Amino acid sequence: MTETQTRLDGRRFVLLMYGVIIGIAGVLGVVLGAFITMGSAPRLFFLIPLPPTALGFAAYGMVTVAVGLGIPLLLVIYLSERLDTETARGKDT
Template sequence: MSDARGMDGEKVVVRLYVLITLLAGVMGFVLGTIRPEDLDPELFGVVQLPPTPVGVAIYGLVTVGLGLGVFLGLVVYVSRRSDDDAGTRDRGPQ
């Protein structure tokens, strides 16, 4: 289903997800450029990244992208399951 402008909700959410993830990467790059003293990016407590602008940008992209991606995936899964269940209930006995 789409609204009057022809943009459906799923496209808006995906574009917002990409925008937020890219913003996290840009902010990581800015933070890496400032170089605070105790900056030590480590992905998931396992992968050590260099405290450079690119390393901190990668950390921001991966962390926010994965965190929001998992959440978004769960929301899509639940909404599709909910739509499927609602469709079978609306039909009534056959």
């Protein structure tokens, strides 16, 4: 197996785990909204009011987790690609 195939397999795994975690947050939001009555509705990023329903809590959980995990993940991708580029340049000289 070549290095490129291994790297793509790792990315696919990380993206799959990212999707699974977001899905779990959505399912937990549906469960929370369906079975627990809360007094206040969730507010997405403290700005966008969502309805205090199962779908509102699911959307809140999914978007919050997606952003909370997505930003560090994008930073890791950016830095790893940048380091790979600099390493390749160092080998050329």
